[in-house]
Amino acid sequence: MINKQINSTQNTLIKQIVLLKEKSRERKKTGLFIIEGAREIELAIQGDYQIKTILFYAELFSIEKLTALALNTIEVIEVSKDVYTKIAYRETTEGIIAIAQSKENNIEDLNFRNNNPLILVAEAPEKPGNIGALLRTADAANVDAVIIANPKTDLYNPNIIRSSVGCLFTNQIATGSTKDIISFLKAKSINIFSAILQESQDYHKQDYTKPSAIIVGTEATGLSEAWRDAAKQNISIPMQGAIDSMNVSVAAGILVFEAKRQRGFK
Numbered sequence: 001m002i003n004k005q006i007n008s009t010q011n012t013l014i015k016q017i018v019l020l021k022e023k024s025r026e027r028k029k030t031g032l033f034i035i036e037g038a039r040e041i042e043l044a045i046q047g048d049y050q051i052k053t054i055l056f057y058a059e060l061f062s063i064e065k066l067t068a069l070a071l072n073t074i075e076v077i078e079v080s081k082d083v084y085t086k087i088a089y090r091e092t093t094e095g096i097i098a099i100a101q102s103k104e105n106n107i108e109d110l111n112f113r114n115n116n117p118l119i120l121v122a123e124a125p126e127k128p129g130n131i132g133a134l135l136r137t138a139d140a141a142n143v144d145a146v147i148i149a150n151p152k153t154d155l156y157n158p159n160i161i162r163s164s165v166g167c168l169f170t171n172q173i174a175t176g177s178t179k180d181i182i183s184f185l186k187a188k189s190i191n192i193f194s195a196i197l198q199e200s201q202d203y204h205k206q207d208y209t210k211p212s213a214i215i216v217g218t219e220a221t222g223l224s225e226a227w228r229d230a231a232k233q234n235i236s237i238p239m240q241g242a243i244d245s246m247n248v249s250v251a252a253g254i255l256v257f258e259a260k261r262q263r264g265f266k
Contacts, residue, residue, distance in 0.1 A: 001066065006055075007080040014079075017055075017087045017099065024154045027102065033156035035098045036090050038069065040166035047169035050101040053077060057084035060095025089158045102156050107174045107184045110145050117144035118259055119190065119213040120252060123178060123223055126152040130218075132163025133249030139167040141256045147213075148175045182230045185213050194231035195251060196223045197244070203235040208259035216252045219245045 006014060019026040020034050027033050032052065035041050038061070045051060053075045056066060066076065079087075087097055120143050125131050131153060138146045153160065155175070161168050176184070185192055190211040195203075208214075215231070217223035228234055237246070237254055245251075260266075 001063075001072065001076055002078050003075050005078045005080075006083055009083055009086045011083070013053075013077075014083055014087060017097070020099070021087065021089050021158055024157065027154060027156050031102050032099055033102050033161075034087075034089075034158060035100055035161060036088060036096070036158070037094050037166070038065065038096055040161060040169070041096065041098045042069070043166040043169040044098070044100055049103070049169060051098050052101060053099040055079050055084070055087065055097045055099075057081060057095040060084070060093065066096075090162060105155065105173055105175050107147065107176045107180060110147075110172060110174050112144050114144075116209075116211050117188075117190065118208070118211075118256070118263070119143060119145045119147060119185075120256055121147045121149060121181060121185075121213050121215045122248065122252070123149040123215065123217045123227065124152055124221070125218060125248065128153055128157050128159035129163045130248055131155075131160050132165070132167070133247075134216075134252055135160075135164040135167040135171055135173075137249055137253045137256060139170045141253075141260050143171070143256060145172045145174060147181055148173070149178045149181050151175050178224055178226050182226060186230070191232040192227070192230050193255075194223055194227040194234050195236065195255060196228055196231075196234045197236050198228060198234060200234040200236040203237055203255055204258055206233055206235055208262050212259060214252070214255045214259065216248050216255070218248060 017034060020032055035044055051074050054071055055077045057079055120138050122134055190213050192213050193206060194215045215227050237251060
């Protein structure tokens with residue numbers, strides 16, 4: 001199963017992995033990214049991501065565990081402690097890392113399971129932790145797709161994979177400009193509900209049982225004007241404290257699960 005061993009941190013492949021870990025430009029140029037953790041790798045395989053290479057440190061991840069992953073058709077490399085420390089990005093690590101092929105994530109490639117999709121759209125999220133939390137929320141609600149409008153962080157940032165606990169691979173995801181996403185949703189006759197204070201109604205008074213897209217923005221800037229104009233209805237969550245906003249993933253969870261409740265959690 002083990003194809004070779006690497007003991008030097010100066011190895012060409014190891015240098016490339018460090019670049020993939022640290023540089024968005026390298027990930028975009030090569031179409032490759034790294035995944036750390038057995039569960040995340042398994043989820044990526046289930047999500048039809050192509051795994052190119054597996055690297056493991058035997059003192060943390062045993063040969064027996066490696067065999068259980070059934071990676072017979074994938075290049076497997078054993079690395080030394082120094083090498084693994086160089087390429088790992090988690091503070092607490094399992095001892096296994098994969099190099100994988102990224103997807104295009106085009107809107108046109110979205111394939112809904114039925115004619116009544118529920119979609120979560122997030123405009124211009126920047127913090128990997130927030131994006132990861134949004135993906136976890138989307139997975140928990142089993143939405144039909146997550147669309148990132150005007151992305152400011154590439155989806156294959158290791159911190160997104162870590163904070164999403166692998167839910168990057170369990171969701172159907174697309175990216176695009178706000179204009180293109182609005183055009184896509186309207187062409188599919190999907191109702192747009194924009195989470196925005198202006199000209200809004202309470203979120204729980206709306207009907208989400210038909211094809212629906214729930215749109216959320218950042219705490220700092222909210223949604224752009226285009227979403228207000230495109231919405232079937234602007235919606236808001238009644239706030240009862242001293243502040244008028246909440247974390248985007250929390251807001252998304254409230255809105256998405258209200259839609260799921262109306263749909264009988266189907």
